[in-house]
Amino acid sequence: MRLKHLFNFSIGLTSVLLAACNTDDLQPTGIVTKPKTPSTEFTPPTYADDYASIASWGNRTSWNLANVHDPSVVYDGEYYYMYGTDASYGNEHVGHGHFHGRRSKDLVNWTYIGASMPATPTWVKDTLNNIRERAGLTPIDAPTFGHWAPVVRKVGDKYRMYYSIIVDNYIESGKTNTPANFDGSWTERAFIGLMETTSLKDNTWTDRGMVVSSATDRGTNWSRANLDDWSAYFKWNAIDPSYVVTPENEHWLVYGSWHSGIVALEINPTTGKPDKLETLTDHGVRIARRQNSDANRWQAQEGPEIIYNETTGFYYLFLAYDELSVAYNTRVCRSTNITGPWVGIDGKDITQGGDCWPMLTHPYKFNNHSGWVGISHCAVLQDEASGEWYYASQGRLPENTGGNTFSNAIMMGHIRHIRWTDDGWPVVMPERYAAVPQTAIVKNDLVGTWENITMEYQYKTLQTSTTLTLGADGKTTGAFTADWTYDETKKVLTIGDLKLCVERGLDWEASPRNITLIYSGLTANGRPVWGKKK
Template sequence: MKIFVIVFFVVFALLLTSCSEDKIDLEPIVEQEKEEEVVSVEEYKAPTYADHYLDVASWADRADWNLANVHDPSVVFDGEYYYMYGTDASYGGAHLGRGHFLFRRSRDLVNWEFRGLAMAKTPGWVKDTLNSIRSGYGLEPIENPRFGHWAPVVRKVGDVYRLYYSIIIDNYIATGLPNTAENFDGSWTEHAFIGLMETKNLELNIWTDRGMVIRSVSDRGSNWSRSSPYDWSAYFKFNAIDPSFVETPEGEQWLIYGSWHSGIAAVEVDPATGKPYKLDAIDDFGVRIARRENNNANRWQALEGPEIIYNEETGYYYLFLAYDELSKAYNTRVARSQNITGPYYGINGANISNGADCWPMLTHPYQFKNHSGWVGFAHCGVFKNEETGDWFYTSQARLPDNTDGNPYSNAIMMGHVNKIRWTEDGWPVVLPQRYAAVPQDEITEEDLVGAWENITMEYRYQAMQKATDMSLASNKTASGAFSGSWSYDEEKKILTIGSTKLYVDRELDWEADPRVPTIVYSGLTATGRPIWGKKVD
């Protein structure tokens, strides 16, 4: 593990910390007008909001945020709007003192109205439960814990919306002092908690808090010591952050959670309460369904942000995972299983539950031409439009360091919503351009002829994957990034170059000036590396 990864993880935790008990702004800022239906590409108007949103980053400009200041998003549809909830994170801390868990809504997944924050103040049960645990170890209470509010997941369950949320405690166990280098006392930092709140009406933003669902759990008793702030041997077995939720076809309900430490856990919850049936023993905290390495010795694995869905068309559970540190190297992997508790397998048949490296990779730091590119592109939410059957991937992505001369540009976090296509053998691929409601006019062979930019991605830690040129000729030959013959299945919208199948759609060229509709493709190599392309001429 590189020192930079550890240092950035700690610094980012501090940046997200907030203990405010101020009330949140519950009033709508701008009532979003319903978009008129677009009937053709020629009539389409592209969104104009900027990727580098520095000019509107302040709280006073929040009406113009759109998808600015999004981190770890989760999306649910209430019948009229899509609602997106995320981690406490904003450029320059614009939201601090105004509550927790930023949220916004949209009718079209393109234009988003910022609505405020979902939680007015940290629930009292968090501090009470923390200090009860400390008392059991003979430790003094912490009067003013440093809280971090991270990574909610929102789901509709029956007629209720559940929002599972993460709250971390950034104080050392031994002394209770805040987590700083000066305060280091030779111990791990304190427990994290997953809580639950519910509502029947997302628009009103009135939630009933249901208390603790689960907490970090250790299998090391009172042995919470470590040799230095850079000893990441992890006191906790499972870290109670980054919840995801799924209901099985049989009606079972499961919480998937975990980050770094020793892997990702799945625990069954009572449908009546949304909480585990019991938490009496360490086995009650769940079964490990994914880890990064094949041995149990490594208790600090660069693996987090699980998202779980069930696709009834394929009959698989899909477990999406965020690999590596979040500022630059973040990349998305996916594994699948026919059983909720696994084992989960990758595209190469490797057992992810036993620690095999997970392929396919779906996102990675990348750069098309005429743009800075995006890094830190993972920790996703995945959701389905039940009317159209379309699936979507959403996460944050960050601008690289020093974009447009801004030394802090890597803290620019823009929410991305990308359409998912499914391969013929049942794997998801993420389209390379953000969803922009471009009309899906028919795509013919003639439309594909011309100049393209292609990115065939390998895994390269923190390194940008850059586009190269590719051309499709009318004589059915490809040149540049691909060579050989090509064919096109117009009904399935599958472009085949040699033996590589690429899934085609119309999307927006976000890098063009002005932004214009284009054609894009996404696919996988035989070993599960993503292939992204867009037509540029």
């Protein structure tokens, strides 16, 4: 059982830092290529964060980044394409296919292009019922499916989409998962499937069938004590795929959520599938878990995204922590091997259950806005031409925003620029990416009043800003009391021992929206520090 099964979409970080941020030295290769032409012309995006008034299916051409959840982004040489979980405010997507896509030339303005899967493939039901028959269970005539969290990568001359389909029916009776139908068993397995296409523009995909399904070590003991029992029948949960190709041309699918942790499964490059699935071991090796206990299958982490940074020589594993509607926050760890050990900024072994730091995003609120919650399950992509990296996820409005009881079901796509520390850790910028021209920033530009958020981990709590003043005398007051300096070449603000990456960004909370200065950094123990100039 996974928490997402329970959420009804219809309602819906000491001040000693590591090192400077450096975008000149760290230019790793990545997964997209998009040339950029410097320009000082700029028009801020005007779409509303609260898109309830245009949430209907008939307004889908106006959605832009509205109704985005668990995005994956890939570039085809002309457009960025984004696909995600079937989720929309008011469930407006229902009946219109699955894994809905949109595309953009600038990562700012997006056009809805339709579903990539017209209908659930017949192999899902057939495979499910074949497994049930072997277990002595009756078939499920009309399974309740959920379509979640695809990942799209270019492999050779094809694009592969690995997608998740969950079966939301109880194992014992086959009835749909509702409290009234609870029969003392767990819900059924999930599947990861594969589709391929040679043209994203055509949006026509060929389904290649099952890649892996949820796996158990409990045989036919699928009983669940009650709805508060979270010990999970399935050890590996076949959802939330991510994909990486190593420099040695090994292909790996990284997947999983909650249950017993995150799994890495080697894939045959030609078929896009594992060579065999005969034993539990064939389903992959655990690479991350939140608690060092084989008995604990409520790990509260999911949504793995894996990338390789060629310059640092590390793989980076981004993880979503906690429940998705409010508390969602993003963590990252790194390793020189896909199978680990994966290590956090504090040296803890995430493979063996260490708590993962740094934290990169957390529910937050700047002034003049309701704030954002549920910010995680990210995609991480790179523009190979410029070397710049980006973080994409959803953000949700807090409950009762604007008096709307269902505002937490408003899911806006967020894209943020990533900067890197000299020690090779990513930091995510506090304001959403808007293609603001990056003209020179000199020390005097930083003098003045800022909003600062130094984030600690607080479950389901928005981190709010306090005032920071950078004086012309090189002193700070407010959130920090220390001397400050600025490196114009690296665009790094130093306050005491804290290093903060500075750039121009959009003040999304201002009315009208306008260009301002923003910063992001990490404390020594891996808590993010975000700021924007007033």
